[in-house]
Every structure is written in C-alpha cells, then in structure tokens.
Amino acid sequence: MVIDRLRVVVNLDNLVHNFKLLKALNNNQEVMAVVKADAYGHGAIECSKHLEANGCKFFAVTVLKEAIELRNAGIKSPILIFGKTDPLNFEYLEQYDLIQTIDSFDYAEKLNHQTTKKIKVHLNVDTGMSRLGIYCHEESDMENVVKDIVSIKELNKIDLCGIYTHFASSDADLDFTHKQKTIFTKLLSLLANERIDYGLVHLANSSGIVRLDNLENFMARSGIALYGYPPVKTEEKFLPVMELFAKVIAIHQIKENDSVSYGRTFVATKPTKVATVAIGYADGYMRILSNNDYFYYQSHKLPVIGRVCMGLTMVDITGTNIDIGCEVEVFGSNKSLVDMALRAQTITYELLTNMAKPRVDRVYLNKENS
Ligand SMILES: Cc1ncc(COP(=O)(O)O)c(C=O)c1O
Incomplete structure (x- = not known):
C-alpha cells in the first residue's frame, strides 16, 4: 500500500553509528540498547534486529509485552524488563527467557514462589531517583539492603x-550524579567484601555516558543518545535517526480576514495560500504547536497557522510552488527536533515516543536498501 499521509524515516545506519560511538565513550564496555516504547518511536523490532546484527548484546524494555514482541521477532540476546511484571504473568518470564528487574525481597519471593524454573533477575538500587528500586540513598541504608540481597540470594529459583x-x-546536576555513583559503588564494594555475587553491573544512561569520565568499566544503558539526541551539549557526532515527513492533501487561497481552523486563532492579514497537511495530534504532532511551529519544504520555512487538529495541520505556503501530494518536513535535517521540543515545552524523548503510533508508517533506510 502506498503511504498516503505521513512517514517516519528511520536511518538504521545512523542508529548503528550512535551505538558504536556510545560504546567507545563507555570505555568499550557493552551498551544496553533501551528499546522501550517501540524504541522511542523508531520501531523496536527493526531497530533491535539491526542493532543485534551489528554487535549489540543486550536490550531493555519497560513492559513484558514489549519483551515478548522482541523474542517473537527473533531477538536472541538477553532482554531486561525495567518495570514490574504482574505476578499473574510470571510464567511468561520463564517461557520467553527474560530478565526481570526486582526492587525488593518481597517481589523476589513472590517470583520464587510462582515459577517452576530458575528466573534471571537484576536488582534495581534506588540511589536517588525515588521511583523504582531498593532504597539506598545513604550509607546508613546499606545494612538493610545487604540483608535483603542475602535473603534474595537464598531463594532457590532466583x-x-x-x-x-x-x-x-x-543531564543537569553532576554533584548529585556523583553522589549516586558513590553510594552505588560503595554498596558494590560492601557486597564484594561479603563475597556476595551480584553478577553484571550497569550504570550510566545517555547523559551519564556523555558527561562522566570515570564509569569504572560498567555496562551502560542508552536510549535517547542511541537515537541521536544526547540530552547534553557534546562535541561527539551523534546522528539523528528519525525524520518525519507529511503530505499536503489540499491547498486553498484565502483572503484577508479569513480565519483558519478551530477557534479562529489565526486570521489572515493579507491574501494567503494555505496548505492542509496530513498530520495532527493523533499522529503525535502536539496541539501546543498551534501557531507556534513551522514545517520545511526545500528552502521554504512554512509557518503553522491556526490550531493543530486531530489529523490535519495548516501551513502558510504563500510564495511557494508546493502542490497537492508534496511532502513537507515536520522535523529532520532542516528542522531541528530540539527546537521543536522547546516550542512544545517538552523534551525530545516525548516528541519521539509520540511517533509510536500504529497509524504512522515507518520507512527504514540502511546501506543495503539505499
Ligand atoms: C532504567 C533506565 N535506564 C536507562 C534509560 C535510558 O535513558 P536515556 O534515554 O536517557 O539514555 C532509561 C530511560 O528512561 C531508564 O528508565
């Protein structure tokens, strides 16, 4: 079927380039590819397959369903689930050979109770995020943590x-980041002194990899930089993986004082040529960008006029030769996603994951098919 509205173009070569760059920055230690939320909107199956074929040895997702999708698509490498799988679904961890994050002895015990085979787990230690993980913000918390880990290790199916x-x-507060790292490495030393084997260690996220020098040869986990948008300034050449294009489906010549779209928030001050573009907030193009963004066509900057609708957005194309069927760039090599995130009062993560929609078509580019 021909793409009749919009297409997300995913450059798999850029993805592999970023992966290799991250590995080099992480002292050549492994980098776990974070492919949750459909690989931040880029398509988890395609991205994971391509990364696995190019040396990526570890993947992470949030939800069991995401992990099962990857296994069913043929991903053989270890897959870690960051979130908490409901105990009613524990059997799938076993069936699909997945690694479950645990955050407490209680959760590990439930898992131990309900599984028939041994289940692989990673322990998340909360050193300051206060979201998931076993609480360990200060040295004084460590005694309890070690006790829990000893108990977890005694569970025969864990x-x-x-x-x-x-x-x-x-990305912002390096002092706090160092504090977290210090607590974590002290805990590891304590465990090592007690001869408690905790297996693999992974630590930094994208901004940690880019900003911290001494990462102690731990494995890292990266999402946003893998997709080309490190959330901190860097000289390193990360390459954006996604571009977004949408088709012009109607063109109108309007007169002075004509209004455009719901709520009449744009009123023409002069005769204006208006293109209706097949993208809207149901496609991930945020409504907050109404009257507050632009698309690109060749060298023309096309201001968004009026409110963004569910599946349509209008732009001013006065003075251009744009026709019905032309594709305009919503973001990509001419239009910065970072700039768009500022306009939308959000972060690149949200704009990218907004593209994880079944009605948005993706086209994958790589050396073999370009
Ligand atoms: C536990 C965990 N590790 C790593 C990442 C990757 O973070 P980033 O996309 O900033 O590299 C995330 C994403 O939020 C996460 O939740």
Whole structure:
C-alpha cells in the first residue's frame, strides 16, 4: 500500500553509528540498547534486529509485552524488563527467557514462589531517583539492603545475575550524579567484601555516558543518545535517526480576514495560500504547536497557522510552488527536533515516543536498501 499521509524515516545506519560511538565513550564496555516504547518511536523490532546484527548484546524494555514482541521477532540476546511484571504473568518470564528487574525481597519471593524454573533477575538500587528500586540513598541504608540481597540470594529459583542504579539528573546536576555513583559503588564494594555475587553491573544512561569520565568499566544503558539526541551539549557526532515527513492533501487561497481552523486563532492579514497537511495530534504532532511551529519544504520555512487538529495541520505556503501530494518536513535535517521540543515545552524523548503510533508508517533506510 502506498503511504498516503505521513512517514517516519528511520536511518538504521545512523542508529548503528550512535551505538558504536556510545560504546567507545563507555570505555568499550557493552551498551544496553533501551528499546522501550517501540524504541522511542523508531520501531523496536527493526531497530533491535539491526542493532543485534551489528554487535549489540543486550536490550531493555519497560513492559513484558514489549519483551515478548522482541523474542517473537527473533531477538536472541538477553532482554531486561525495567518495570514490574504482574505476578499473574510470571510464567511468561520463564517461557520467553527474560530478565526481570526486582526492587525488593518481597517481589523476589513472590517470583520464587510462582515459577517452576530458575528466573534471571537484576536488582534495581534506588540511589536517588525515588521511583523504582531498593532504597539506598545513604550509607546508613546499606545494612538493610545487604540483608535483603542475602535473603534474595537464598531463594532457590532466583538467579541474581545483575545489579543497577539509575541517575536522576545526569543531564543537569553532576554533584548529585556523583553522589549516586558513590553510594552505588560503595554498596558494590560492601557486597564484594561479603563475597556476595551480584553478577553484571550497569550504570550510566545517555547523559551519564556523555558527561562522566570515570564509569569504572560498567555496562551502560542508552536510549535517547542511541537515537541521536544526547540530552547534553557534546562535541561527539551523534546522528539523528528519525525524520518525519507529511503530505499536503489540499491547498486553498484565502483572503484577508479569513480565519483558519478551530477557534479562529489565526486570521489572515493579507491574501494567503494555505496548505492542509496530513498530520495532527493523533499522529503525535502536539496541539501546543498551534501557531507556534513551522514545517520545511526545500528552502521554504512554512509557518503553522491556526490550531493543530486531530489529523490535519495548516501551513502558510504563500510564495511557494508546493502542490497537492508534496511532502513537507515536520522535523529532520532542516528542522531541528530540539527546537521543536522547546516550542512544545517538552523534551525530545516525548516528541519521539509520540511517533509510536500504529497509524504512522515507518520507512527504514540502511546501506543495503539505499
Ligand atoms: C532504567 C533506565 N535506564 C536507562 C534509560 C535510558 O535513558 P536515556 O534515554 O536517557 O539514555 C532509561 C530511560 O528512561 C531508564 O528508565
């Protein structure tokens, strides 16, 4: 079927480039590809297959369903679930050979009770995020944590094969990030002194990889930089993986004082040529961008006029030769996603994950098909 509205173009070569760059920045230690939320809107199956074929050895998702999708698509590498699988679904961890994050002895015990085979788990240590993980914000919390880990290790169907923590503010507050790292590494030393085997260690996220020098040869987990948008300034050449194009489906010549779209928030001050573009908030193009963004066509900057609708957005194309069927760039090589995120009062993460919609078509580019 021909794409009749909009297409997300995903450049798989850029994805592999970013992966290799992240690995180099992480002292050549492994980098786990975070492919939750359909690989931040890029398509988890395609991206994971391509990364796996190019040396990626570890994947992470939030939900069981995402992990099962990857296994069913043929991903053989370990897959870690960051979230908490409902105990009623524990059987699938076993069936699909997945790694479950645990955050407490209680959760591990439930898992131990309900599984028939040994289940692999990684322990999330909360060193400052206060979201998920076993609480360990200060050295004084460590005694309890070690006690819990000892108890977890005694559970006969639990295979504790990894441990990690997650930075709360590695894009902004390096002091706090160092504090988290210090607590975490002290806990690891304590466990090592007690001869408690905790398996694999993973630590930094994208901004941590880019900003921290001494990552102690731990594995890292990266999402946003893998897709080309490190959330901090860097000289490193990350390449954006996604571009978004939408088709012009109607063109109108309007007169001075004619209004455009719901609520009549745009009123023409002069005769204006208006193109209706097949993208709207149901496609992930946020309504807050009404009268507050632009698309690109060749060298023309096309201001968004009036309110963004559910599946349509109007732009001013006065002075251009744009015709019905032309594709305009919503973001990509001419129009910065970072700039768009500022206009939308959000972050690139949200704009990208907005593209994880079944009605949005994706086209994958790589050396083999370009
Ligand atoms: C536990 C965990 N690790 C790593 C990541 C990847 O973060 P980033 O996309 O900033 O690299 C996330 C994403 O939010 C996460 O939740």
